[in-house]
Amino acid sequence: MYRVRRALAAAVSVGLAVSLAACADSERGEGGEGDNNATLTIAGTGKPKNFDPIFNDDGESFRPARQIYDTLIQNKAGSAELEPALATKWDVSPDGKQITFTLREGVKFQDGTDFNAEAACFNLDRWFNMKGAAAQSQMIYYQDVFGGFAKNETDAGGDPYYKGCQATNPTTAVMSLNKFRGALPAALTLTAFSISSPTALKKYDADKVTQSGDSFTYAAYATEHPVGTGPYKFESYDASNGTTTLVRNEDYWGEKAKTAKLVIRTIEQESARKQELESGAVDIIDFPAAQDWKALEGKGMKVEVRPAFNVLYLGMNEKNPKLKDLRVRQAIAYAINREQLVKTKLPEGAEVAKEFMPKTLTGYADDVTEYKYDPAKAKQLLAAAGATNLSLKFYYPTEVTRPYMPDPKAIYTSIAADLTAAGIKVEPVARPWNGGYKDDIQQAGKHDLHLLGWTGDFNDAYNFVGTFFGREKPEFGFTDKAAFAAIAAADGEPDATKREEAYKQVNRDLLGKYLPALPISHSPPAIATAGNIDGLVASPLTDERFYTVSKS
Structure with a gap:
């Protein structure tokens, strides 16, 4: 069957x-x-990391959140098609800088308070006005979609797309943007942008996030009292x-x-x-x-x-001077037998990924640089780069199974064996998924190589390449401003045909010119x-x- x-x-x-x-x-x-x-x-x-969606970016945290909360717009069950949720309709202005939401009437938050336009705007303004570097650093999706905050307190913040929100009447909320954003309004289906009760957010001091070393502590709202409008209410967490x-x-x-x-x-x-x-x-x-x-x-x-609306990739952290050399990253790519990995470690129907997004997305390019398994070429490139004694810390996660990575240790073992055969010394570092791995990779950038991936959240090329490479991140140590600008230009192009071609060129450059990571598979x-x-x-x-x- x-x-x-x-x-x-x-x-x-x-x-x-x-x-x-x-x-x-x-x-x-x-x-x-x-x-x-x-x-x-x-x-x-x-x-789950916690139950405040805005501070999360992983499926295990989003699983309960999807039952507790609603978003303004959602994906139709079984597809990536947009359909009404808390908003019954939405109208985008001709210049794309204003989105008017007509909101559902008679909706109550689980604490008995009213959902209305003021509540919708409260949430949008809350994210934009978030204070504190610790809190902002945990808002991965917000930074990816909205660019920056009213006052950026981390190096990752950029110029904000969001300008403001006005509740013109109880059932109408108007979101204004500083410039056209191609990923909107589809990105508002993201669980991270679930709508919370303003009363509960204020009562339980939701914006208070503190950091101690690599650990983060969240307010009672996120750990004990999440309140949305969804079909299930939070009772307890052990x-x-x-x-x-x-x-x-x-x-x-x-x-x-x-x-x-x-x-x-x-x-x-x-x-x-x-x-x-x-x-x-x-x-x-x-x-x-x-x-x-x-x-x-x-x-x-x-x-x-x-x-398989996902991708698994091997990240290469250019914070390491050796990995800054494109030839070394290319050598790593040629050293890995992705065909054998997909055949032996992934489900039937999995396939080798040519680029960082599925071929069903507009902007997929068939003519990207490909890295066929060639250990001899890998050794030649390492020698040319003066990296014949290369030693790398290879991080992989434990205590988790991901849609794109069913058995992290098995996948690590296969790749590590290929790298070793090409003359690269591998030091394994295994860390629990929500017990240090993601923070080590995404916040501290402690690794040289790492396994990670992505299941698409909405039907747009930016949700893949922009999320990964739209700005500087500790995950890759990738700092090329021309690449960031090209992705921003593709997302900001209102003409659909030109936008498609712009994303195709982004994909060509990511694989041929930059190679900040190696796409492994779609599973x-x-x-x-x-x-x-x-x-x-x-x-x-x-x-x-x-x-x-x-x-x-």
């Missing part, structure tokens, strides 16, 4: 926003509403085992959740998640190993395979459920919302 769904997925263009919901519906049958008082238990792969408990929001403005309680357990090991599903201890597991898909279905489970991730679970719609964005799911 999963093979049929995967064949369909391979033909789906996410850029055309074709929904997978019909495929899911065809296999659900009549099903019924199930037990309205049931508890739905999901096994996630890592602990930090000792990473278990989040949510309960149905009986006052939800839309379709009420079909289960009374939603429990998200952290089970880091894929084999343990599978065993818990088979035993009936959990109802849904994310990212089952590809070799288990057929066996799970043979035991009565359901396996949904999402299209189709799966989600599996028990046989008595109905109503799940798998998302190419891994943007599943569980209020539609019933349990019989």
Whole structure:
């Protein structure tokens, strides 16, 4: 059964926003509403960092947030197509500098306060006016989409796109921009831009973020009292085992959740998640190993395979003087047998990535520089660069499974073996995903090489290449202002045809001229459920919302 769904997925263009919901519906049958008082238990792969979406950028933190909060605009279930959420419609001015949102009436936050235009503007203004370097450094998505703050307190901040927001009446909010932003309004579907209760934000001092070394501490709003307008309300979080408990929001403005309680357990090991599903201890597991898909279905489970709207890459930190030399980065690229890696370590349907975004996105270029496996050429380039004794710290994450990286250690081991064979000494550094890895990579830049990737959040080239390389980041140590300017120019080009060509040139330059990282693969991730679970719609964005799911 999963093979049929995967064949369909391979033909789906996410850029055309074709929904997978019909495929899911065809296999659900009549099903019924199930037990309205049931508890739905999901096994996630890592602990959430916190529950304030603006301070997060990873799927395990966004999984509970998507159930607690709503955004102004959302993606239609099973696709990347935009649809109304808290905003029933949005109108963009001819110059793209003003977006007028018509807001849904009668919506309440989970603390009983009203959602209205003032609340929408409060959230937008909150992000723009955020104070403190610690808080700003954690707002990765905000910096990527909106460029900068009212007062930048980190080196990463730039000129802000956001200008202001005006509530012209209770149901109309007008967002003004300083200049055209191609990624908007689609980027407002990002979970990071979920709308919080202004009353709760103020009551629990939400903007207070402190840093001690590489660790960050968040306010009570983010750890104990998140308040949105979504179908489930926050009840508790057990930090000792990473278990989040949510309960149905009986006052939800839309379709009420079909289960009374939603429990998200952290089970880091894929084999343990599978065993818990088979035993009936959990109802849904994310990212089952590809070799288990057929066996799970043979035991009565359901396996949904999402299209591969993602990329895995090997980052190369140019903070290291040796890696500043393009020839060394090219040598690393030639040293890696990506074809063999994809064939042996990734699911059926995975493919070698030519560039940093899926081919379904407008701006994908077929004629980029390619780095076929050639260890002899790698050694020649190292010799030419005077780097025959190259030694690199290679970071990889533990305690996590990602859609693009089902087994980080196995992928690291394969790449490290290739690099060693090319004469590069590799020092492994394994760090927990939300226990130091991301901060070491994205904040401190301690690494030389690292594994990371991305599942697309919205249907735009900027969401990939702009997120990675649109500005200077510790992750890559990449400082070429011409590259940043080219990406900004592509995003700021209102003519669709010119914009497409501009992004194609960006992709050509990233692979041929700069090579700040090496794209490894695009991999189709799966989600599996028990046989008595109905109503799940798998998302190419891994943007599943569980209020539609019933349990019989």
